[in-house]
Amino acid sequence: LVTAGPTREFLDPVRFLSNPSTGRMGFSIARIACSMGHDVTLVAGPVELKTPKGVRRVDVVSARDMLAVVEKERFDCMIATAAVADWRPAEYASKKLKKGAMDGTLKLVRNPDGIKTVSAKVRSARGKASRRILVGFAAETGDPTVEASRKCREKGLDFVVANDVTAAGCGFGVKTNRVSFVWPDGRIDRYPMMSKDSVARRIVRAVEQIAAMRVLGP
Secondary structure, three states: OEEEOEOOEEEEOOEEEOOOOOOHHHHHHHHHHHHOOOOOEEEEOOOOOOOOOOOEEEEOOOHHHHHHHHHHOOOOEEEEOOEOOOEEEOOOOOOOOOHHHOOOOOOEEEOOOHHHHHHHHHHHOOHHHHHOEEEEEEEEOOOOHHHHHHHHHHOOOOEEEEEEOOOOOOOOOOOEEOOEEEOOOOOEEEOOOEEHHHHHHHHHHHHHHHHHHHHHOO
């Protein structure tokens, strides 16, 4: 299961909170994972990308929409690349708000933390369900590994893919990325600049290695 792209949190029918995510990284992962023989479901926010061949796609809009879909899906591994909005407007107006009706203050409420919610359910499960693999992303400014380490530890993830979105050739809307894999034990694997397809292949291979160890383990 791969999540990709942004979410949109609407204030009224024509205005929303969002971010510049194009979904390229998540779509690369879905395509590469499928080409490596995996059954892939792609949960995509609003993006202008074609569905990779062989991938099942579910389109969503908001953070709550995405979480609702993810919670219903069955999966062995979830790779959460989506740039989910942390906040949404406290109220939604069914008609376009006129300038005169707005006082310049926008009240926000927190969206649920999707991968943290899923992780809590996975870690409390028994048997095969408790062995599911969870991979997070940390798109930061500056050194992303500190925040990625926190996310990995506090959310109970198997590893986090971290990158600095302000670095040249990285982040939103480009075909390349430079990432680090941050592990629960504090280990950090740093990689050079490469195509997003190459990053995707490394991620899928890392997931396969984790899965193999769990099959062979107790």
